[in-house]
Amino acid sequence: MFLTFPIMVIRVNTVENVVEWRWNNMIIIGAGSFFLSFVWRYLLKKKETGNQKAKPVETDRVPLSQRLFEDHKIYIPAAIAIAVFAVIFPFVFSMYQTNIMITALIYVTIALGLNIVVGLAGLLDLGYVAFYAVGAYSYALLNYHYGLGFWTVLPIGAGLAALFGIILGFPVLRLRGDYLAIVTLGFGEIIRLVLENWNEFSFGPSGIANIPRPGFFGIDFSLRGATIYIYFLMIGLTLFTVFVVNRLQDSRIGRAWVALREDEVACQAMGIDKTKTKLTAFALGATWAGMGGVVFAAKTTFINPASFTIWESINILCIVVLGGMGSIIGVIIGAFVLILLPEYLRAFSEYRILLFGAVLVLMMVFRPGGIISNVRRTYKFEGLKNKTEMS
Amino acid sequence: MRTILEIKSLTMDFGGLRALDHVDMDINEGEIVALIGPNGAGKTTFFNCITGIYAPTEGDMIISRPGKKKTRINGLKPNLVTEKGLARTFQNIRLFANMTVLENVMIGRHCRCSSGILGAVFRNRATVKEEQKVVEDSYMILEKIGLSEYVNEVAMNLPYGAQRRLEIARAMATEPFVLLLDEPAAGMNPQETRELDDLIVRLRDDEKVSILLIEHDMKLVMSLSDRIFVMDYGKKIAQGTPDEIKNNPAVIKAYLGEETDA
Ligand SMILES: Nc1ncnc2c1ncn2[C@@H]1O[C@H](COP(=O)(O)OP(=O)(O)OP(=O)(O)O)[C@@H](O)[C@H]1O
Ligand SMILES: [Mg+2]
Numbered sequence: 026m027f028l029t030f031p032i033m034v035i036r037v038n039t040v041e042n043v044v045e046w047r048w049n050n051m052i053i054i055g056a057g058s059f060f061l062s063f064v065w066r067y068l069l070k071k072k073e074t075g076n077q078k079a080k081p082v083e084t085d086r087v088p089l090s091q092r093l094f095e096d097h098k099i100y101i102p103a104a105i106a107i108a109v110f111a112v113i114f115p116f117v118f119s120m121y122q123t124n125i126m127i128t129a130l131i132y133v134t135i136a137l138g139l140n141i142v143v144g145l146a147g148l149l150d151l152g153y154v155a156f157y158a159v160g161a162y163s164y165a166l167l168n169y170h171y172g173l174g175f176w177t178v179l180p181i182g183a184g185l186a187a188l189f190g191i192i193l194g195f196p197v198l199r200l201r202g203d204y205l206a207i208v209t210l211g212f213g214e215i216i217r218l219v220l221e222n223w224n225e226f227s228f229g230p231s232g233i234a235n236i237p238r239p240g241f242f243g244i245d246f247s248l249r250g251a252t253i254y255i256y257f258l259m260i261g262l263t264l265f266t267v268f269v270v271n272r273l274q275d276s277r278i279g280r281a282w283v284a285l286r287e288d289e290v291a292c293q294a295m296g297i298d299k300t301k302t303k304l305t306a307f308a309l310g311a312t313w314a315g316m317g318g319v320v321f322a323a324k325t326t327f328i329n330p331a332s333f334t335i336w337e338s339i340n341i342l343c344i345v346v347l348g349g350m351g352s353i354i355g356v357i358i359g360a361f362v363l364i365l366l367p368e369y370l371r372a373f374s375e376y377r378i379l380l381f382g383a384v385l386v387l388m389m390v391f392r393p394g395g396i397i398s399n400v401r402r403t404y405k406f407e408g409l410k411n412k413t414e415m416s
Numbered sequence: 417m418r419t420i421l422e423i424k425s426l427t428m429d430f431g432g433l434r435a436l437d438h439v440d441m442d443i444n445e446g447e448i449v450a451l452i453g454p455n456g457a458g459k460t461t462f463f464n465c466i467t468g469i470y471a472p473t474e475g476d477m478i479i480s481r482p483g484k485k486k487t488r489i490n491g492l493k494p495n496l497v498t499e500k501g502l503a504r505t506f507q508n509i510r511l512f513a514n515m516t517v518l519e520n521v522m523i524g525r526h527c528r529c530s531s532g533i534l535g536a537v538f539r540n541r542a543t544v545k546e547e548q549k550v551v552e553d554s555y556m557i558l559e560k561i562g563l564s565e566y567v568n569e570v571a572m573n574l575p576y577g578a579q580r581r582l583e584i585a586r587a588m589a590t591e592p593f594v595l596l597l598d599e600p601a602a603g604m605n606p607q608e609t610r611e612l613d614d615l616i617v618r619l620r621d622d623e624k625v626s627i628l629l630i631e632h633d634m635k636l637v638m639s640l641s642d643r644i645f646v647m648d649y650g651k652k653i654a655q656g657t658p659d660e661i662k663n664n665p666a667v668i669k670a671y672l673g674e675e676t677d678a
Pocket of ligand 1: 430433435453454455456457458459460461462507
């Protein structure tokens with residue numbers, strides 16, 4: 026409460042050069058924090074009793090999220106509803122809404138990429154936005170210098186980002202936890218500073234304008250048409266991402282990533298090549314950021330280094346953590362919550378960050394696993410059991 | 417009897433501390449060998465050197481499997497040592513706590529499989545087949561070790577004794593020819609220890625692995641081992657059959673000396 030004092034109570038009116046003392050704010054804050062501390066205590070208590078109660082029955086209680094996905098009666102209609110909604114969305118809602126949705130989908134894609142690195146492999150990467158920048162600048166520059174089109178650059182951007190992922194991966198192979206976070210953070214800043222200061226290469230802080238929107242067999246769209254086109258392109262890319270990440274997760278490599286996250290020493294002792302596993306995680310994670318970057322550049326038609334600050338990395342990391350590390354559905358929900366909410370909360374723009382912070386803190390305390398925590402896959406062995414019994 | 421693992425003059429320094437001092441050891445095919453010694457004698461360090469977790473200061477480690485030529489394993493990375501056929505468990509259990517029991521064993525199969533990124537994405541027939549086989553093999557291993565009731569349980573929810581056995585199952589999944597067990601009976605009750613005794617004998621007889629185990633439970637050591645090596649302060653102070661070791665004055669001194677210290 027006392028910490029907020031200078032911000033909330035004293036206001037320097039720069040126009041008239043007088044200091045306004047807003048004492049009534051002080052009272053509100055006092056009462057507010059008093060009340061909040063009660064709510065806090067109550068919730069903590071509830072959480073503790075909840076934990077105690079949950080323990081004995083835990084084994085046969087299936088988490089809600091899992092039940093939702095296993096019950097076909099629920100999830101098939103839900104999937105159809107979402108699909109229909111997604112298809113008619115750009116035709117029903119305004120272009121403004123469609124643009125927000127495109128942004129949200131871009132974040133879904135890159136957050137799913139970061140999810141590989143942070144959620145699955147457990148490597149805390151704070152410089153992830155660098156790969157996003159690599160993607161965006163590869164489209165902008167390759168187009169500017171060589172006139173390459175969107176579809177040509179999409180794989181190139183992805184590849185370049187993957188390459189940068191490996192370049193970052195090598196020096197940090199031995200690091201983990203906090204050290205890794207700091208080095209990757211530095212890496213992200215280096216990329217941004219290079220883009221900002223190397224004028225001949227990247228046009229410095231003024232950025233690159235007039236980046237063409239993606240083409241479709243040479244057809245020129247109106248602005249609205251192009252937006253709708255990008256929207257569907259993003260839907261496609263998102264589905265592709267979900268498909269690939271889901272398959273990776275449930276594979277030999279995906280398991281190796283999780284094992285690496287769980288225990289690095291044991292993982293190596295069980296015959297997993299740490300170097301290879303880490304580098305594939307970095308490279309594959311970066312790939313999606315690269316693709317997201319290419320689409321981002323094509324969507325905004327203008328990029329500059331200011332779009333790729335450390336805050337962007339933190340934002341994406343928040344999506345992954347809030348959504349549920351390692352859970353695809355969780356990350357998708359997280360991306361929508363974190364990107365759409367601030368957009369629609371513009372009315373409260375002053376308190377946006379405050380709310381944002383509060384939500385994150387609450388989440389960490391009450392649902393450390395994220396909105397949807399990852400559920401390990403289970404296997405059934407009825408047939409096999411009989412086989413072994415007979416032999 | 418053929419020697420399959422030979423360790424010559426293994427030395428390991430940590431700064432000024434010599435944790436291993438020119439230790440020699442050899443393990444024969446189909447043998448159960450115990451490594452004992454007071455706390456801090458350097459037993460775990462010995463395992464860490466063999467399995468590539470530490471790079472020893474000096475010494476040679478040579479494996480010679482039937483039908484293959486002798487190979488030095490000094491300086492190999494841990495995953496390569498495992499690929500060569502040495503698998504271990506950890507004194508302080510190091511399971512993949514948030515993965516299921518089956519997945520823990522499947523990780524052990526990792527180095528015997530080959531499907532890559534493209535296989536994972538496209539799920540071609542070879543990958544699907546391999547995946548299927550990994551699941552089945554892993555389940556068989558769990559059945560052999562008596563953990564099949566826990567297949568889909570998350571590893572950290574297992575009772576303590578079961579966690580220790582899961583470590584063995586995971587190590588067996590890498591298809592070792594020498595199994596290194598670091599205090600497998602630590603924290604087990606007498607019933608569990610008896611079962612472990614059976615299990616280790618069964619692994620040797622059915623799976624044809626040789627076993628090197630570190631253990632403080634003397635009853636288990638004496639009943640299981642063909643030979644025993646004793647270490648103290650990083651040096652090997654005795655070796656021989658259980659009967660020889662029981663009556664060895666140096667061993668008695670090391671253990672009794674420790675007791676009067678405590
Ligand atoms: N990484 C390390 N760095 C420095 N010293 C170490 C390291 N690992 C072990 N040591 C030291 O080496 C000595 C031997 O330790 P080690 O863990 O091998 O003993 P141990 O025989 O396994 O004992 P215990 O029966 O308690 O498991 C100890 O003095 C220990 O402090
Ligand atoms: Mg030890």
